[in-house]
Amino acid sequence: MAWVEQSGSNHWRVRFRRDDATIGSIPGFRSEKAAQDHANDLESDQRRGTWLDPTGGRTTVEEWLTDWWDALDVDTRTEDNYRSIVRNHITPYWGDTALADITNLKVQAWAKQLRAGRLSPVTVAGFVKLLSQILTDAAEDKLIVANPIRPRRRGRRNHAARIPEKVWAEPAECEVFPLRPPEPVLAHLDDVGARRGGQDRRVRRADHLRPRFSEVVQEVDQP
Numbered sequence: 001m002a003w004v005e006q007s008g009s010n011h012w013r014v015r016f017r018r019d020d021a022t023i024g025s026i027p028g029f030r031s032e033k034a035a036q037d038h039a040n041d042l043e044s045d046q047r048r049g050t051w052l053d054p055t056g057g058r059t060t061v062e063e064w065l066t067d068w069w070d071a072l073d074v075d076t077r078t079e080d081n082y083r084s085i086v087r088n089h090i091t092p093y094w095g096d097t098a099l100a101d102i103t104n105l106k107v108q109a110w111a112k113q114l115r116a117g118r119l120s121p122v123t124v125a126g127f128v129k130l131l132s133q134i135l136t137d138a139a140e141d142k143l144i145v146a147n148p149i150r151p152r153r154r155g156r157r158n159h160a161a162r163i164p165e166k167v168w169a170e171p172a173e174c175e176v177f178p179l180r181p182p183e184p185v186l187a188h189l190d191d192v193g194a195r196r197g198g199q200d201r202r203v204r205r206a207d208h209l210r211p212r213f214s215e216v217v218q219e220v221d222q223p
Helices: 032-048 061-071 078-092 105-117 122-140 183-195
Strands: 002-008 013-019 023-029 203-204 217-221
Touching: 002 183, 013 032, 023 032, 061 078, 061 122, 078 105, 078 122, 105 122
Parallel strands: none
Antiparallel strands: 002 013, 013 023, 203 217
């Protein structure tokens, strides 16, 4: 449920009821119509189940981490590693930032800054992965619409020069060297011809054959 209230001579706000029955407020509208349009959209999203409380996105990373640590279920060694990364790298940079203000570009700029500080790309990727995990959980808790972090775009690709395929021999060069089938093949052809001696067709072999398979064995009519 949402409704509009005037909060000043030329200012209006939208009030709404949360699922826990508490009342929220969205100020800053310069006209009653703008406030009413937003209230209508809010109610429509609530009916579809797609609405997110805008005040949730104003939760800072440090505030969200308090709940996140309580829900984290990993082994002691992994948690100690996470806490070290958060304490030394994530909280100093992102602690006061609202969850809704974190963007993919800001995260990639942070990662670039860390790499410039002589941290290895693998180490920095681990920091980004942990931050992404924190934001994914925030999205699942409906504090933000979605995790904003996306895979890092690569730099310029170095395309290796394509080496042209080598032509081993031209067709005309192949004609210079006649191909003769192995002796066992010729013997087999002779044997086939002998067995067909009483028929009206016989097999003739060529002593020197070129590399055309259609010429290896030819069947010709008897005169």
